[in-house]
Amino acid sequence: MLGCVIHGTGDLRVEELPVPRPGPGQALVAVRYGGVCGSDLHYWRHGGVGDFRLREPMVLGHEVVGTVTGYGVRASGPAPGTAVAVHPATPCGGCPECRAGRPNVCRDTRYLGSAARFPHVQGGFAAHVVVPAEQVRALPAGLEPRRAALAEPLSVALHAVRRAGDVRGRHVLVTGAGPIGCLVVAAAKAAGAARVTVTDLVPLALRYATAVGADTAVRADDPADPGWPAEVDVAVEASGVAAGLETCLRRVRRGGVVVQLGMLPPGESPFAGNLLVSREIELRGAFRFGAEFDEALPLLAGRPEFDTLISAVLPVAAAESAFALAADRGRSCKVLLDFTDGAAG
Template identity: 80%
Template sequence: MLACVIHGPGDLRVDELTSPSPGPDEVLVAVRYGGVCGSDLHYWRHGGVGDFRLREPMVLGHEVVGTASSGPLAGTAVAVHPATPCGLCAECADGRRHVCRDTRYLGSAARTPHVQGGFAAEIAVPAGQLRPLPEGLPPRRAALAEPLSVALHAVRRAGAVAGRQVLVTGAGPIGSLVVAAAKAAAAAHVTVTDLLPAALGYARAAGADVVVRADDPADPGWPSEADVAVEASGTAAGLETCLRLVRRGGVVVQLGMLPPGPSPFPGNLLVSREIELRGAFRFDTEFDDALRLLAAAPAFDALVSAVVPVREAEAAFALAADRSRSCKVLLDFGD
């Protein structure tokens, strides 16, 4: 079978691998689509994500949908929840499985041996990670379930947003999905900032009320203040914008993964304005909510900007890395 394997920084290959044999309590899934994530791009460009460094070849990918080809769900279109928490650690016991200290996550170098990912024609995964697609949800749109889950979790970390003014910095795929998640949670007004007009166009398609060029301080769309801000660009500049524009006593959620090492930010504002700064990492039960939301909203189709055959994986990654030309790029493992 074909699989998209990262061997080192800049060394992405479409390799032929042996099809897996499912173990006890595992199901074989014939993958149809896999979404290229920012973390996949980091492994491709830099050989790691944050503190997670590549030490051996690894199949990439954790945003996958396909068809179960074994077990009770054989023949059923499914989405794959990429996380397998340990169920034993203090975090799991506390109901925070998404920050499990011993989790296994598809396509992650956080542990060695690495957890092989879902960018392969067939994968074997625990049966508990499979979710049948809701009626009417096409697999192409369902491939957004994982990043939408990340966005839903970030909005929930912000607390109640119904009737509130929300600011989102960064209009990449995750930032645009944060817009959709905030609007689904009844936010009254969502402003999005980014440097790229194309990215802002996708944010508007996701439901943004106002889009702002981040490098234009004179843009009339800048809010005087926001109740909640979600930083989705993964930059210190984005975090500073959130801290300066959120109201006194407001909440800032850091969702974008900042570069390794120290990141400067105006911490004095946390004190003088009593701002709450909260992190958001991955998700848990939001995956099921994401599938239901996707099934009810065909407008999400606009965020899938390209579908590329897996044999052209490197071109797909280059396209996904060019935010002036793409939002969410999918690899197609179908015939």
């Protein structure tokens, strides 16, 4: 079968890989679509994401949907032939965080396509993938696989909004209108936010955010933009740059909440820490997700406007072109790889 393997900075290869066989407790999924995530782009462009660095070749990808084709012994789930989405995380279940109901920050988790541990966890950008059977979810009625490929990033957004607390009737600021930022906009509106303002440097990105519910779109580099709010109740930083965090801290009201969702560059990042003190702002991190995955699927089924975020679908053989397109925010939002013809001869 064909798979996308990252070997180092700028070294992405489409290779022939052996078709895996499901072991005890595992499901075999024929992958249909895989969404190119910002972390995949970081591995491709920089050889790592945040503090997680490549140390060996790794199959990328963790936003995958497909069809169950079989199970190993002592495994069960949706019937073979069922369209499914794959929850990419396998928490250990025994650490203090898992026992406290926070498996998304499990200290020994396995996450598809992640270099956070060594040996790395191979990802889902391949024509077939084996995962624990309990991590496959049948798609609800009305949700076709193409849109379902957004389930993983939408889960990240839902978790970030949950970390912000009750946003009903609140004004929410989102800095960064990449795919995750756009989905945070949609998640905040779904959670009852009265108003969502989104900022970005790229006009096309702001149009995508407006399509999924943003009330106001602001050019981040234009201090005279009339859309800038005097203050907001909650801010979610989704750009992954220090300037975005600065904006959140300066725009959120006294006693407000800022959620840092974007992964900042490695090392130290300066921020306006004194504002945390003088305004009693709460700064919270948001990392991945847990049960939100099961909330994302029905939300996607009922919201056809999510389709507008999918800019292009390219075959796996054109993976490098797909990554280049996904990295060009002036031309795309979410780019999918299609593994339909990913069986090697």
